Amino acid sequence: MNRRMPATETVRMALSTLQSNRLRSLLTMVGIVIGNASVITLVGVGKGAQGLAEGQLNNLGANVLFVVPGNTNTRRQGVTRPKTLVLEDAEAIAAQVPSVTRVAPLINTNQVVQAGARSATGAVFGVTPDFLAVRKFEIAKGRFITDQEESSARAVAVLGSDLRTKLFPTGAAIGQQVRISNQSFRVVGVMAPKGAVFGSNQDENIYIPITTMVNRITGRDPIYGVSLNSISVEARDEKSTGAARFQITNLLRQRHSILRDDDFAVRSQKDALTIVGTITGGLTLMLAAIGGISLLVGGIGIMNIMLVSVSERTEEIGLRKALGARSSDVLQQFLVESLVLASLGGAVGTLVGLGAVSLVAALTPLPAAIGATTVVITVGLSGSIGLFFGVVPARRAAKLDPIVALRSL
Template structure:
């Protein structure tokens, strides 16, 4: 009666076979290495993109709401209302909504900013003094827009840190004059670096009084008055954001005489985080699926090479079975060979992927990172793929008739 081969002997023989064909073994692992590295890298980059977006949104403040004009689902038939948000809407929110602490109306306009021979195209923000506390910005040098600047429509400007560097690379900017469009402005402050928000670099902006923006750059609509780009609203605390959103929505519906669909939207940080999480989560899943295809191709490569190995080792298999080896012993040896190839390739690919993720995190703004669970799952998946695609070659080897196999000797 044939005795079962010890598992240690099966592993030893499998490793010996792989070592005797080093080049083939290495080439067989390439597909798994690429697949694992792709999954780790793409998932890490996807999580980095999600983390960057969430970090930018967090910088806006947990209790900040944004009132934006327009709605894709708006039906305009039979509804009388302002065509967009206006300054009176912001004033009404500040006066009539009890859960609101501060309101910062804003008008945006892209203009060329000049200082001597240097110039740069920049986003000009017409704002009020409330902009800084509501949006959690900081002034690095000088001062921000004051209430006197706003009431007097003064020609003063505050520059973002990057814009200041472009216009005044060697000298101080405070007290200097810049031209925004065709108008001269005195620089009274420089903002602290803020970074990008929603893909827009806030450090390249310039800030002027909202009243000055209306009187000198954008003008006033003869029918609707001062149209706003959006309104930033700071609720009294994070717990009040829900109440503030509800109260602002009701107030604007009354002011705009909304009968059916709103012509505005009130967005909170949580809404934005939910949207960003859904988008980036789907993106990460798609990237992981793309990497998974590489793993699948690597598994097919293992099966192909193992089938070739079975054909080349027909005499060896027949001799082993003639000397008493069981079909299960042959099956186990080929499965172990497939598992070793896939697991070793998975481990190497994981190291390559982790190295790539570290480089992305070090040299790009993306805080790319990968969790231990993802690493374990990916390595385990590569090993499972090795077992799955090694079954067919292993079964073919195990079913060889020793007499037929030995005829080829």
Template sequence: MSRRMPPMETVGMALTTLRTNRLRSLLTMVGIVIGNASVITLVGVGRGAQGLAEEQLSNLGANVLFVVPGNNDTRRRGVAFPRTLVLEDAEAIAEQVPSVKRVAPQISSSQVVQLGARSSTSSISGITPEFLPVRSFEVSKGRFINAEDVKAARNVAVIGPDLAAKLVPTGSVVGQPLRIGNQSFQVVGVMAPKGAVFGSNQDGNTYIPISTMVTRLTGRDPTYGISLSFISVEANDESSTSAAKFQITNLLRQRHDILRDDDFAVRSQKDALSIVGTITGGLTLMLAAIGGISLLVGGIGIMNIMLVSVSERTQEIGLRKALGARSGDVLQQFLVESLVLASLGGAIGTAAGLGTIALVATLTPLPASIGTSTVLMTVGLSGSIGLFFGVVPARRAAKLDPIVALRSL
């Protein structure tokens, strides 16, 4: 009676076979290596993009709301926002909403700024002094716009650090004349670095009094109402955010005489984080699916090579069976070979993916990273794929008739 081969002996024979055919084994693992590296890298980069977006949004402040003009239909269609918000709306929010601490109206446009022979395109924001605490910005040099600047509509400007470096590479920019459009301004301050918010670099912006923006740059007559780009609102604290949002919505509906179809929207950091999380989560899932396809292709490659191996090793299989090996032993050996190829390829691919993630995190702003559970799951998945796609070749090898196999000797 034939005896069952000990598992360790089966593993030893499988490893010996793989070492004997090193080149074939390496080429068979390529698909799994690429698949695993793709999954690890793509998921890590996807999580990095999500982390970067959340980090930028966290700079806005947990208790900051944004009131933007336009209704839901215009936002969905990508139509430019109609100017439905006016300065009086911002003043009403500050005076009548008890859950609100500060309000910062803003008008924005893009223009060329020039200092001496150097010029650059900058986002020009007409703001009030409340902008600084509401948006958690800081001034690194000089001062910020104050109430007297707004009241007198002075031609003063505060610029971002990137813009300051472009216009004055060496020396101080504070006190120097700055030309915006056909108006001359004096630089009174430079902002501290802030980075990107909503994909826009805040360090290249220019800030001027909102009254100056209206009367000198936009040419609007303030007696007919000052149309705003948006209103930043700081709630009393994070727990007051929902109440502030509700109260602002009701107040503006009354002021705009709206029964339905708001011509504005109130957005919080949580709303933005939810949208970003949905988008980046879907993106990460899609990237993982692409990497999964690569793993699937690698599994098919293992099956094909193992089928070829069965055909080439017909004599070996017949001889083993003639010497007493059972069909289960042959089945086990081929499954072990497939498992070793897939697991080893998965480990190599995982190492390559982790290396790529580290490189991305070092060379780019993306904080690319991946959890230990995802790494273990990916390695386990590659091993499972090896077992799954190794079943067909293993069963074919196990079913070979030793007599028929030995005739090929």
């Protein structure tokens, strides 16, 4: 009666066989290495993008709401809707919504900003003094726009840090003159670096009083008045955002004579986080699937090489069976060889992928974002692929008839 070969002996023989064919074993592992490295790198990039977006949104403030226009040129019930949000809407929110502490209306447009012989294109924002507190911006040098400057439409400006560097690379910016739309403005402050939000570099902006923006750059609509691009609203605290949204929505519906669809939207940080999470989560899954294709190709490579190995070792298999080896022993040995190739390739690929993620984090704003769970799953997946694609060669080896196999000796 044939005795079952000990598991340790099966592993020893599998490792010995792989070691005797080092070059072929290494080349077989290349596909798994590339596949694992691709999965780790692409998932890391996807999660890094998600972390970066969420970090930028967290900087907006958990108790900040954004009122933006939408469906702006519709007519319902014989009433013409405002072309956009207007300054009176912001004033009404500040005066009539009890759960709101600050309101910051905003007008923006892209303009060429000049300082002497230098020029740069930047986003010009017409704002009120409350903008700084509502949007959690900070001043690096000088000061921000004052209430007096806003009420009297003074020609003053505050530069973003990158825009300041472009216009005044060597000297101080405070007190200097810049020109916007052929209008001269005195620089009174420079913003602290803020980074990008929704792909827009906040450090290339320039801020002027909203009244100055209307009087000198955008003008006033004769029918609708001062049209706004958005209204930033600061609720009392994070718990008050729900009540603030409800009250703002009801107020604007009343002001715009809306009976059905709103011509505006009130959005919160959580809304943006949900949208970003959905998009980046889908992107991460797509990137992981692309990497998984490389891993699948590596598994097919293992199967091909193991099939070749079965053909080359026909005599060896026949001799072992003639000496009493069971079919299950042969099956286990080939499965162990496939598992070792895939697991080692997976481990090496994981190290390469982690290195690539760290390199991306060092060279780009994306943070390194690979958890231990992802690493364990990826290595386990590569081992599973080795077992899966090793079954066909192992079964073929196990089914060889020893008499037929020995005829080739």
